[in-house]
Amino acid sequence: MKKWKNGGIIGVKAAVLAVTLTVSALLCACGSKEYLKDIKASDYVTLGNYTGIEVNEEKAEIDDSIVDTYIESYLLPGFATVEEVTGRPVQEGDTVNIDYAGYLDGEQFDGGTASGQSLTIGSHTFIDGFEDGLIGANVGDTVSLDLAFPDPYPNNPDLAGKPVVFEVTVNSIGIRKIPELNDEFAATAGTAMGIEDCTTVQELKDYLRERFEEQEELRFETAVENDLTNTIMADCTFKEPPAEMVERFVQNITDVQTAQAQVQGMTLSDYMLNYYGMDQAAYEAEFQSNALTGAQQYIMYQAIADIEGLNPTEEQIQEEIDSRVEAYGYESEEKYLESVDEEMLKEQVMRDNVMAFLKENGKITATTAIAD
Numbered sequence: 404m405k406k407w408k409n410g411g412i413i414g415v416k417a418a419v420l421a422v423t424l425t426v427s428a429l430l431c432a433c434g435s436k437e438y439l440k441d442i443k444a445s446d447y448v449t450l451g452n453y454t455g456i457e458v459n460e461e462k463a464e465i466d467d468s469i470v471d472t473y474i475e476s477y478l479l480p481g482f483a484t485v486e487e488v489t490g491r492p493v494q495e496g497d498t499v500n501i502d503y504a505g506y507l508d509g510e511q512f513d514g515g516t517a518s519g520q521s522l523t524i525g526s527h528t529f530i531d532g533f534e535d536g537l538i539g540a541n542v543g544d545t546v547s548l549d550l551a552f553p554d555p556y557p558n559n560p561d562l563a564g565k566p567v568v569f570e571v572t573v574n575s576i577g578i579r580k581i582p583e584l585n586d587e588f589a590a591t592a593g594t595a596m597g598i599e600d601c602t603t604v605q606e607l608k609d610y611l612r613e614r615f616e617e618q619e620e621l622r623f624e625t626a627v628e629n630d631l632t633n634t635i636m637a638d639c640t641f642k643e644p645p646a647e648m649v650e651r652f653v654q655n656i657t658d659v660q661t662a663q664a665q666v667q668g669m670t671l672s673d674y675m676l677n678y679y680g681m682d683q684a685a686y687e688a689e690f691q692s693n694a695l696t697g698a699q700q701y702i703m704y705q706a707i708a709d710i711e712g713l714n715p716t717e718e719q720i721q722e723e724i725d726s727r728v729e730a731y732g733y734e735s736e737e738k739y740l741e742s743v744d745e746e747m748l749k750e751q752v753m754r755d756n757v758m759a760f761l762k763e764n765g766k767i768t769a770t771t772a773i774a775d
Contacts, residue, residue: 436645438746439753444705447645451638453707454764458630462623462769465615470608473615478592479584485521485577492541493576498523499537500574507567514559515567523579537571545572557677623769631761632700644698652694655747660690701750704757713760715752723752 436442485498493499499522505515524534536548547570554564582588586603593601598610657671664674675686708714715723724736733739 437647437651439648439701439705439750440746442645442648442702444702444709447642447702448699448706449640450703450706450710451635451640453635453638453761456631456634456761456765457768458627458634458765459768459770460623460626460630461772463619463772465612465619467608467612469615470611473611474584474608478611479581479588480579482588482592482595483579483581486580487575487577489542489576491576492539493524493537493573495525495538496523496578498577498579500577501537501571502574503569503571505567505569507562507565512562512567515569519574533569533571537573540571540573542573542576545570547571557673627762627767628758631758631765632703635761636700636703639699639703641699641702644695644702648698649691649694652697653690656690656693656697660686701754704754705750707757707760708753711757711760713753713756715749715756719752719756720749723748 488497501520501522502518503516503520504511506512507515522528522534522537524537526534528534530550530552532550533548536546536550540546547568549566549568551566552559552562552564556563584604589604589607590602592598593607593610598607601607601610660675661671664671667674669677671686672683675681675683679686681689724739727733727743728736728739731739
């Protein structure tokens, strides 16, 4: 089902494309200096100070208004139903069921035809003029819409700026009905969300609040770790890391972004252009830059681990494997190990050890803020 909408989240570039390392399917060893085990970290980095680092990060307080806003703005609308109406034409806010066919130079174009499509008028899901052009139409009417695709049009650059005609038939008109927030809804939503023993509104709110608090704690810890890493790196002197190691990090980032693109039903190139405004040359340069930074970070972590005796034990590695097998739902440890790079897993556990040490030996403060 093709939907026409101009753009995406454009302009969110380098900050969003931070080095992503927690992936399950990684490269197999193929270079003599691809992994940290293959090098002596101190040959590639001269450490500066890494203890007593001061970090101050905001930590949002999750209050009732956050939960209430989520329920009203997202959860309740997510369970809305459409009640069919008759005897009047399409109005703003209606949800219509339509068939349509798009024509370019008199010929139907790929992706421009659909049947039984649900569309809310005013949602701006389709290109400008499409939804407004249906206002006033009655059930059974076929409306001809003379429109033009926006320029630029990242979803399909070949259609950018092109004049097109859509023939649209209105099959039905409906009104979205938002359910009432009561215990019955809480039970229904709880079941759909996999919440055990959720039978009241208060139990639903308590569950959501706990999830928001967990998310904020994770966000806070990630921000602290980033601050620690950046501060320590700024006091280090690096030599060029092994090319094989940097290439491994490039591949990791490429794999993660490709997987995210596939979730959206897009190629990597289309995904990067649509969501980040980057063409292939730009995102490949960004991946390379982030990979270099990632390799330097892990070399730095390894150098600290070597000095402080923080390299993971076999017991720690096994605990991590057991945890992932359970968390990811693998039927056995053997099945999990078939899909994971064990050396990368060991590097990640080493990093976790180093981070725990840095936090324990740092000066971490949290400034309370009210969440928006």
